[in-house]
Amino acid sequence: MVKAKVWTLKNHFQGFPKASDFELKEVELPKLKDGEVLLASVFLSLDPYMRPYSQKSLKEGDKMMGSQVARIVESKNPTYHIGAFAVANGGWTTHFISDGKDLQLLPTPWPETLPISLALGTIGMPGLTAYFGLFEICRIKSGDILLVNSAAGAVGAVVGQLAKIGGCKVVGCAGSDKKVAYLKQIGFDEAFNYKTVGSLEEALRKASPSGYDCYFDNVGGEFSDIALRQMKKYGRIAVCGAISLYNDEELQKGPYVQVPMIYQELCMEGFIVSRWNNRREEGLKALLKWVVEGKIKYHEDVTEGFENMPAAFMGMLKGDNFGKAILKM
Numbered sequence: 001m002v003k004a005k006v007w008t009l010k011n012h013f014q015g016f017p018k019a020s021d022f023e024l025k026e027v028e029l030p031k032l033k034d035g036e037v038l039l040a041s042v043f044l045s046l047d048p049y050m051r052p053y054s055q056k057s058l059k060e061g062d063k064m065m066g067s068q069v070a071r072i073v074e075s076k077n078p079t080y081h082i083g084a085f086a087v088a089n090g091g092w093t094t095h096f097i098s099d100g101k102d103l104q105l106l107p108t109p110w111p112e113t114l115p116i117s118l119a120l121g122t123i124g125m126p127g128l129t130a131y132f133g134l135f136e137i138c139r140i141k142s143g144d145i146l147l148v149n150s151a152a153g154a155v156g157a158v159v160g161q162l163a164k165i166g167g168c169k170v171v172g173c174a175g176s177d178k179k180v181a182y183l184k185q186i187g188f189d190e191a192f193n194y195k196t197v198g199s200l201e202e203a204l205r206k207a208s209p210s211g212y213d214c215y216f217d218n219v220g221g222e223f224s225d226i227a228l229r230q231m232k233k234y235g236r237i238a239v240c241g242a243i244s245l246y247n248d249e250e251l252q253k254g255p256y257v258q259v260p261m262i263y264q265e266l267c268m269e270g271f272i273v274s275r276w277n278n279r280r281e282e283g284l285k286a287l288l289k290w291v292v293e294g295k296i297k298y299h300e301d302v303t304e305g306f307e308n309m310p311a312a313f314m315g316m317l318k319g320d321n322f323g324k325a326i327l328k329m
């Protein structure tokens with residue numbers, strides 16, 4: 001009999017999440033049926049979408065949803081062998097049972113030199129978000145000038161490095177001087193701390209006086225109102241995330257996008273990475289190759305201990321994470 005520890009949503013968040021909104025429970029898992037697999041979480045992912053998603057799709061008392069790299073500890077499914085590692089959507093839990101349909105075995109062979117937690121970051125969903133958002137939505141070409149915000153994060157750092165591989169000039173913004181120094185170290189042409197620049201409008205203009213061909217937006221809100229007005233003619237905007245709005249209690253009204261979009265003939269498109277699930281292998285293979293070749297660098301922010309999951313989640317939402325936020329069991 002396996003007892004799983006599970007983090008649940010005790011109260012729906014009101015504004016920024018609080019420690020008291022989460023509750024740790026213990027659940028007894030049933031015996032495996034034919035076709036099922038028992039998994040133990042090894043690394044859990046901390047992702048911004050968990051904030052808006054929980055509000056929209058969870059009831060109070062439900063398990064927090066999320067993904068992990070997990071080890072198969074018992075199997076009644078011939079496809080999954082004990083000891084293998086898979087990426088799963090098991091939620092915030094130490095153990096869980098799967099029928100195998102939502103499991104993705106790690107790309108093989110997985111290089112010994114790389115941590116398997118990268119399957120939740122640079123060589124996982126956030127890396128794929130950067131890859132498809134950049135190549136399919138921004139449609140970058142060599143010589144383009146690209147702007148990305150939340151640039152030192154899981155998605156943003158890959159966006160900037162892929163854009164450099166594609167021959168772009170890359171401007172990145174992040175929320176601390178340490179993050180900005182890192183962006184320069186991994187090859188960003190220009191980087192600044194959006195919290196300390198004073199005028200974001202001037203900082204963006206200084207970084208690229210001729211404006212931007214592509215804007216990969218992870219932040220939304222006021223930042224985007226300002227960035228949108230510095231797009232070049234026929235610019236492309238990938239609306240990937242809007243983390244500056246996820247904790248808002250009420251819908252905000254902002255300056256409206258139509259006028260700059262018309263004058264500059266912009267193309268602005270929102271996307272969810274799962275649109276390209278049928279090209280997942282292609283994306284992972286490319287990302288893995290670039291990481292192995294050293295063309296894409298990675299940084300992980302690892303918190304230890306399942307009991308610290310809510311604190312690590314809230315820290316990530318505040319910007320405490322330096323690189324992909326991960327919890328190690």
Ligand SMILES: NC(=O)C1=CN([C@@H]2O[C@H](COP(=O)(O)OP(=O)(O)OC[C@H]3O[C@@H](n4cnc5c(N)ncnc54)[C@H](OP(=O)(O)O)[C@@H]3O)[C@@H](O)[C@H]2O)C=CC1
Pocket residue numbers: 047048049125126129150151152153154155156173174175176179218219239240241242243244245271272273274316317318319320321323324325
């Ligand atoms: N469309 C899709 O399919 C997907 C979208 N996303 C989106 O991509 C974005 C980045 O995700 P991910 O890379 O995993 O997360 P990150 O690793 O970038 O972590 C979140 C970061 O957001 C930044 N941030 C927090 N609050 C604000 C704010 N008010 N203004 C500006 N920046 C803020 C912080 O960085 P800083 O210190 O720089 O402020 C923080 O570190 C999110 O919006 C997410 O929802 C992610 C995956 C898939």
Ligand SMILES: CCCCCC(=O)/C=C/[C@@H]1[C@@H](C/C=C\CCCC(=O)O)[C@@H](O)C[C@H]1O
Pocket residue numbers: 048049052053056125240241242272273274
């Ligand atoms: C306003 C929410 C924006 C979330 C952007 C983001 O980070 C997406 C991440 C996806 C995530 C999907 C989560 C929520 C989308 C809800 C759509 C719905 O059908 O209800 C999850 O699939 C992992 C990332 O692909």
